[in-house]
Amino acid sequence: MPQLSPELERRLTAAVDRMPAFPKSVQTILTMTRDSNCLPKQLVGVIEKDPVMTLRILRVINSAYYALPNKIGSVGQAVVYLGLNTIKNLALACAAAGVLPRFHTDFFDSQQYLLHSLSVASLARLLCEKHARSEADPGDCYVAGLLHDFGKVVFAHTMAAEFTLALGIAAQKGKPLHLAEQEVIGADHAFVGALLAQKWQFSEALVACIRDHHAADVAPQAMLDCLRMADAICRQRGFGAAGNPWREEELAELPARFATATEAVVADLGDLNKHLAEAQTFAQIGVGEGG
Amino acid sequence: MKVKMWGVRGSIPSPGPRTVRYGGNTTCIEVRSDADHLIILDAGTGIFPLAQSLLARLPVEANIFITHTHWDHIQGLPFFVPLHIPGNIVRIHGAFDLITQQGVEHVMNVQLQYSYFPIREAELKANVEYLTLTVGKPVRVGDATVTPILMNHPVINFGYRIECNGKSLFFTGDHEPWRNIYAPEESGWAEYQAMIEQRQAELEAAIGPVDLLIVDSAYTAAEYPKKIGWGHGTFDTGLELARRTGARRLLCTHHEPTRSDDELERVFAEALTRQTVAGCEVMLAYEGLEITL
Ligand SMILES: [Zn+2]
Ligand SMILES: [Zn+2]
Numbered sequence: 388m389p390q391l392s393p394e395l396e397r398r399l400t401a402a403v404d405r406m407p408a409f410p411k412s413v414q415t416i417l418t419m420t421r422d423s424n425c426l427p428k429q430l431v432g433v434i435e436k437d438p439v440m441t442l443r444i445l446r447v448i449n450s451a452y453y454a455l456p457n458k459i460g461s462v463g464q465a466v467v468y469l470g471l472n473t474i475k476n477l478a479l480a481c482a483a484a485g486v487l488p489r490f491h492t493d494f495f496d497s498q499q500y501l502l503h504s505l506s507v508a509s510l511a512r513l514l515c516e517k518h519a520r521s522e523a524d525p526g527d528c529y530v531a532g533l534l535h536d537f538g539k540v541v542f543a544h545t546m547a548a549e550f551t552l553a554l555g556i557a558a559q560k561g562k563p564l565h566l567a568e569q570e571v572i573g574a575d576h577a578f579v580g581a582l583l584a585q586k587w588q589f590s591e592a593l594v595a596c597i598r599d600h601h602a603a604d605v606a607p608q609a610m611l612d613c614l615r616m617a618d619a620i621c622r623q624r625g626f627g628a629a630g631n632p633w634r635e636e637e638l639a640e641l642p643a644r645f646a647t648a649t650e651a652v653v654a655d656l657g658d659l660n661k662h663l664a665e666a667q668t669f670a671q672i673g674v675g676e677g678g
Numbered sequence: 679m680k681v682k683m684w685g686v687r688g689s690i691p692s693p694g695p696r697t698v699r700y701g702g703n704t705t706c707i708e709v710r711s712d713a714d715h716l717i718i719l720d721a722g723t724g725i726f727p728l729a730q731s732l733l734a735r736l737p738v739e740a741n742i743f744i745t746h747t748h749w750d751h752i753q754g755l756p757f758f759v760p761l762h763i764p765g766n767i768v769r770i771h772g773a774f775d776l777i778t779q780q781g782v783e784h785v786m787n788v789q790l791q792y793s794y795f796p797i798r799e800a801e802l803k804a805n806v807e808y809l810t811l812t813v814g815k816p817v818r819v820g821d822a823t824v825t826p827i828l829m830n831h832p833v834i835n836f837g838y839r840i841e842c843n844g845k846s847l848f849f850t851g852d853h854e855p856w857r858n859i860y861a862p863e864e865s866g867w868a869e870y871q872a873m874i875e876q877r878q879a880e881l882e883a884a885i886g887p888v889d890l891l892i893v894d895s896a897y898t899a900a901e902y903p904k905k906i907g908w909g910h911g912t913f914d915t916g917l918e919l920a921r922r923t924g925a926r927r928l929l930c931t932h933h934e935p936t937r938s939d940d941e942l943e944r945v946f947a948e949a950l951t952r953q954t955v956a957g958c959e960v961m962l963a964y965e966g967l968e969i970t971l
Binding site for chain 2 (some may be wrong): 450
């Protein structure tokens, strides 16, 4: 990153400070669901302590398809009816969607942003499972995908006018958004996202991954490679959108791990829509949260 | 109604000299209504020999009811030969998956990909229909009705109650009796216990006093503590369910794959020394067993 002026540094720090805390329950659930032996009562306990997540889960269950005889009114009851695994997966879905704050701006479609983040998360995890299983944790890759563009949310919240301008430049000139941001604001969403991830006390690796996801000249690293490849695929195929236009020359810049045949990597993943079904579901759950 | 067992093994096919008498195929049950409508419960590997038996009388109109999507209950589905012959009608019934937000068509879609099977779903020759079921809502199949009941397993699992001209049977699919996730001294225990008891009562009411109860009794009571949460019952919980619902006949199935025929008979006899069910004939399911209701 270029040197920041003291004034800009102050503004960015203030912006990051104004962002809400990362929900502890979400982090706990993301960690717990990685362990197939987590105790049912622990999971129920964590979900119950988060009223928003509880509400979301119960809403999905009660709105849905089993037409259960009684309205399900508690997480424990949900476990009795649908089983621990189903509730665990639903909690994960709600956690994933819930990480991404709801925000409304005329210039940045939060629904599309949500779908983009969730799609990148799914594909990053899949790529890790297929190509980097021994070097990185697929679950970490999922989280990296989920949060990589969080800096844009910070911009949308706190520097709406400048961010709008940057989005406009990116769209009209086909310029990478992070370059447009650097031009207009003096820092890009990767930098700000990393600041936020640091504040949330995420791992060094995750912070670095968010910081470097648009940097051309960083050393290859499994989690980052999977994230960048997933991001490229999602933007090229139009799975969601987060303000950054796709440019053909990006294909040449993809991580060396995949460089031999990007199309072959994509083909090997099979029917992408199938893999993204989960992202679509989670995005809907996120939107189901009214008000 | 006529019932025939084509696969009685749980988890994985287990052929070999130790399983000759009871059979090594995974779950598949053929039910014929009085008017000869074909209902198939689950599509484990037992569905393959069943399919062979159907080829002499084409065209076939089959109603397959999937209890749940674990491999041992769907593994034979691509090998249900009538799927590959034009003129047959195959209806596949099953649950909606809350996570993928897809109906039962999801099963075949996932199974029939080139990486796993040489024929894609779109290339099937039979007329295939998918019907996503609602808990407690009966489906008519000719002169029979089939009602899905929500059971307890790590994935959504339907038990099926089938009725035809006053006779009835119930198949649990894979089912583990509910269990309190709290210890008795913990504060959540009483509330959770009340929910479980209510749920158990609902289940028993839904099953009712059937002529034939077919239950997942994979384990012995002694083995069970190591298998808690795996989603299967024991001989003892099967007997208990038969007693509480007033079943007239109990068929124990989903045999543990590592158990030999001799061991199976031994542990079954042992369970019967601990409890018997008055007025209920209790037996082990074996491949080829036919029962007329
Ligand atoms: Zn099974
Ligand atoms: Zn199962």
